[in-house]
Amino acid sequence: xxxxxxxxxxxxxxxxxxxxxxxxxxxxxxxxxxxxxxxxxxxxxxxxxxxxxxxxxxxxxxxxxxxxxxxxxxxxxxxxxxxxxxxxxxxxxxxxxxxxxxxxxxxxxxxxxxxxxxxxxxxxxxxxxxxxxxxxxxxxxxxxxxxxxxxxxxxxxxxxxxxxxxxxxxxxxxxxxxxxxxxxxxxxxxxxxxxxxxxxxxxxxxxxxxxxxxxxxxxxxxxxxxxxxxxxxxxxxxxxxxxxxxxxxxxxxxxxxxxxxxxxxxxxxxxxxxxxxxxxxxxxxxxxxxxxxxxxxxxxxxxxxxxxxxxxxxxxxxxxxxxxxxxxxxxxxxxxxxxxxxxxxxxxxxxxxxxxxxxxxxxxxxxxxxxxxxxxxxxxxxxxxxxxxxxxxxxxxxxxxxxxxxxxxxxxxxxxxxxxxxxxxxxxxxxxxxxxxxxxxxxxxxxxxxxxxxxxxxxxxxxxxxxxxxxxxxxxxxxxxxxxxxxxxxxxxxxxxxxxxxxxxxx
Amino acid sequence: xxxxxxxxxxxxxxxxxxxxxxxxxxxxxxxxxxxxxxxxxxxxxxxxxxxxxxxxxxxxxxxxxxxxxxxxxxxxxxxxxxxxxxxxxxxxxxxxxxxxxxxxxxxxxxxxxxxxxxxxxxxxxxxxxxxxxxxxxxxxxxxxxxxxxxxxxxxxxxxxxxxxxxxxxxxxxxxxxxxxxxxxxxxxxxxxxxxxxxxxxxxxxxxxxxxxxxxxxxxxxxxxxxxxxxxxxxxxxxxxxxxx
Numbered sequence: 021x022x023x024x025x026x027x028x029x030x031x032x033x034x035x036x037x038x039x040x041x042x043x044x045x046x047x048x049x050x051x052x053x054x055x056x057x058x059x060x061x062x063x064x065x066x067x068x069x070x071x072x073x074x075x076x077x078x079x080x081x082x083x084x085x086x087x088x089x090x091x092x093x094x095x096x097x098x099x100x101x102x103x104x105x106x107x108x109x110x111x112x113x114x115x116x117x118x119x120x121x122x123x124x125x126x127x128x129x130x131x132x133x134x135x136x137x138x139x140x141x142x143x144x145x146x147x148x149x150x151x152x153x154x155x156x157x158x159x160x161x162x163x164x165x166x167x168x169x170x171x172x173x174x175x176x177x178x179x180x181x182x183x184x185x186x187x188x189x190x191x192x193x194x195x196x197x198x199x200x201x202x203x204x205x206x207x208x209x210x211x212x213x214x215x216x217x218x219x220x221x222x223x224x225x226x227x228x229x230x231x232x233x234x235x236x237x238x239x240x241x242x243x244x245x246x247x248x249x250x251x252x253x254x255x256x257x258x259x260x261x262x263x264x265x266x267x268x269x270x271x272x273x274x275x276x277x278x279x280x281x282x283x284x285x286x287x288x289x290x291x292x293x294x295x296x297x298x299x300x301x302x303x304x305x306x307x308x309x310x311x312x313x314x315x316x317x318x319x320x321x322x323x324x325x326x327x328x329x330x331x332x333x334x335x336x337x338x339x340x341x342x343x344x345x346x347x348x349x350x351x352x353x354x355x356x357x358x359x360x361x362x363x364x365x366x367x368x369x370x371x372x373x374x375x376x377x378x379x380x381x382x383x384x385x386x387x388x389x390x391x392x393x394x395x396x397x398x399x400x401x402x403x404x405x406x407x408x409x410x411x412x413x414x415x416x417x418x419x420x421x422x423x424x425x426x427x428x429x430x431x432x433x434x435x436x437x438x439x440x441x442x443x444x445x446x447x448x449x450x451x452x453x454x455x456x457x458x459x460x461x462x463x464x465x466x467x468x469x470x471x472x473x474x475x476x477x478x479x480x481x482x483x484x485x486x487x488x489x490x491x492x493x494x495x496x497x498x499x500x501x502x503x504x505x506x507x508x509x510x511x512x513x514x515x516x517x518x519x520x521x522x523x524x525x526x527x
Numbered sequence: 528x529x530x531x532x533x534x535x536x537x538x539x540x541x542x543x544x545x546x547x548x549x550x551x552x553x554x555x556x557x558x559x560x561x562x563x564x565x566x567x568x569x570x571x572x573x574x575x576x577x578x579x580x581x582x583x584x585x586x587x588x589x590x591x592x593x594x595x596x597x598x599x600x601x602x603x604x605x606x607x608x609x610x611x612x613x614x615x616x617x618x619x620x621x622x623x624x625x626x627x628x629x630x631x632x633x634x635x636x637x638x639x640x641x642x643x644x645x646x647x648x649x650x651x652x653x654x655x656x657x658x659x660x661x662x663x664x665x666x667x668x669x670x671x672x673x674x675x676x677x678x679x680x681x682x683x684x685x686x687x688x689x690x691x692x693x694x695x696x697x698x699x700x701x702x703x704x705x706x707x708x709x710x711x712x713x714x715x716x717x718x719x720x721x722x723x724x725x726x727x728x729x730x731x732x733x734x735x736x737x738x739x740x741x742x743x744x745x746x747x748x749x750x751x752x753x754x755x756x757x758x759x760x761x762x763x764x765x766x767x768x769x770x771x
Contacts, residue, residue, distance in 0.1 A: 039658060094553075094737045095737060096735065097735045100660035137667075137730070137733045146666075173594070176585070178568055178746075305767065341564055343758045344565065347758065349756070351757040353758075356769075411569060412569055445568075
């Protein structure tokens with residue numbers, strides 16, 4: 021089925037807040053997961069007669085397990101602060117893409133069935149029965165949210181629409197309305213070891229090919245080891261780094277960094293994926309199962325350090341959740357975690373981001389770089405949402421902004437930031453995160469990219485920027501697909517380690 | 528004792544009871560519900576002291592709202608801090624002798640009522656004028672603002688235009704506090720003012736006014752950003768570890 025035709029938005033000088041146009045994105049519906057996919061995940065694949073009761077039961081369950089959901093559904097005062105903050109609203113002008121309206125799709129049901137006011141006076145407080153129409157709205161609009169958390173920065177109570185979207189998707193899965201794209205990926209990662217479904221032998225083949233390419237290119241035998249027991253570092257990276265352009269350029273960059281620093285490292289076939297779509301689905305146990313592959317690999321290979329490649333949501337899961345889910349980190353007093361934590365080297369943060377690692381090596385002079393090798397480039401940096409608003413690097417708050425920029429500036433001579441209200445914690449999502457990176461949502465993706473593209477266009481005009489660096493596999497895939505629709509060259513997007521790769525001096 | 532006095536005495540006892548019990552239950556409910564994952568909106572403070580500072584800025588200055596929208600911030604802040612001063616000023620009707628600092632803020636509290644009503648009017652105007660805010664507004668959103676405005680205006684009337692018998696009113700409330708019901712002054716403006724305040728107290732624990740306790744329980748604001756240094760596990764999630 022071909023995706024519907026749609027107009028590409030016009031890039032204006034500034035990001036404009038559009039007048040709302042009701043229902044303009046109601047048709048954008050991502051493919052529903054078929055039976056085989058849902059079976060593997062342990063979810064039904066179609067609505068049962070009692071879907072409504074099941075949905076409400078699941079909602080009650082989640083309300084008891086997640087304080088975020090309970091507080092966020094209660095606390096909103098409809099002040100409107102978030103209404104112009106979502107890139108999908110700015111790009112589509114559909115009011116249900118305003119964060120508060122997206123939350124209200126669930127809040128109206130919460131009020132009807134779980135609050136006194138909504139049970140007694142539904143019309144007064146905007147409470148609604150859970151009908152099939154409401155359910156369809158959930159499916160459509162909870163798949164037009166990339167869970168980027170931009171709204172949560174601006175909410176006076178810190179209400180994070182991502183938490184509500186996640187709960188919405190979990191309930192939808194529970195009653196048989198899963199999303200094909202995300203659930204297929206969750207199947208592949210659990211059955212094969214990565215989101216792309218690359219089996220071990222294919223991976224080995226690819227890595228050998230890359231080693232040959234690097235040697236032909238540089239004359240240096242840089243290795244890409246995999247499943248090496250006793251290596252110091254286990255590198256976990258998004259599987260797109262193995263096959264996709266421009267991702268693979270960053271993988272080459274990581275390999276060169278380890279080579280130049282003389283650090284022994286390895287990839288793992290079992291954990292050949294940093295990404296964790298369990299986050300997007302809001303299912304704790306799925307997210308835990310997927311994360312557990314990294315714990316297993318670390319224990320099996322006996323590594324001392326775990327380093328994560330360029331992937332936004334993976335870094336959120338790694339940095340914020342791995343300690344909780346798998347015990348990769350510090351400070352545990354339970355046997356489950358201590359087993360792993362006594363194996364890890366306490367001189368390093370666990371897990372560590374590849375940008376933290378490379379930046380430290382350059383700053384301490386352990387690897388040498390020549391930024392003039394990137395003089396053909398005028399670079400800007402796109403803060404990926406999950407890195408910016410849901411994680412950290414280094415020891416200080418905000419290190420997730422300064423460390424990648426320090427690193428870029430040490431390997432390039434020309435760098436310009438985009439407008440202040442579009443970077444750091446206010447960064448705009450690429451438009452393809454949170455499980456939306458699928459062709460059946462192309463209209464949502466293209467329109468959702470408008471705010472970022474507007475900011476990019478301004479630095480292109482003002483500073484002749486010709487390269488936008490980013491540290492997220494989804495951002496890279498999304499931009500290479502979407503930027504050409506706005507008239508930009510797809511090759512102007514790439515990883516930070518793609519820049520490192522060009523500037524690093526190998527012996 | 529007049530019927531009006533009996534009704535108002537009963538109303539305030541019930542309203543107070545439901546307000547306290549309702550809020551206590553909600554706070555208990557929030558505190559018993561676990562936050563299984565570390566989800567502070569970053570950049571976030573890395574220590575608990577830092578969290579207290581962040582929360583203080585949020586509650587006192589409405590920091591996130593300031594970043595977000597200056598109009599809502601101006602009106603919202605005027606309303607909330609006007610209300611705070613007005614409420615503190617009202618302590619004089621419940622204490623004998625009146626605490627010295629309540630006397631100090633008395634003149635500020637009187638004029639803060641204007642600040643409060645102007646703020647509320649601004650917020651109400653936004654609900655009508657801004658298409659995005661109009662779209663998300665429910666009838667209760669408008670009524671809540673109207674309720675607070677009428678409370679404010681009736682109070683202003685009694686302070687600046689037609690004084691009520693404030694000594695008798697104080698006798699009434701001190702009486703309620705000592706379970707010794709005294710007659711309520713039968714001034715129509717006062718009766719409207721009191722009835723609406725009681726209504727506000729009644730709906731507080733079942734309405735969006737829960738944002739007041741809610742903000743303190745918001746995991747995106749009250750968690751320290753230290754997941755690599757400290758393992759954070761909810762009780763229900765810890766059970767999963769035992770299966771491995």
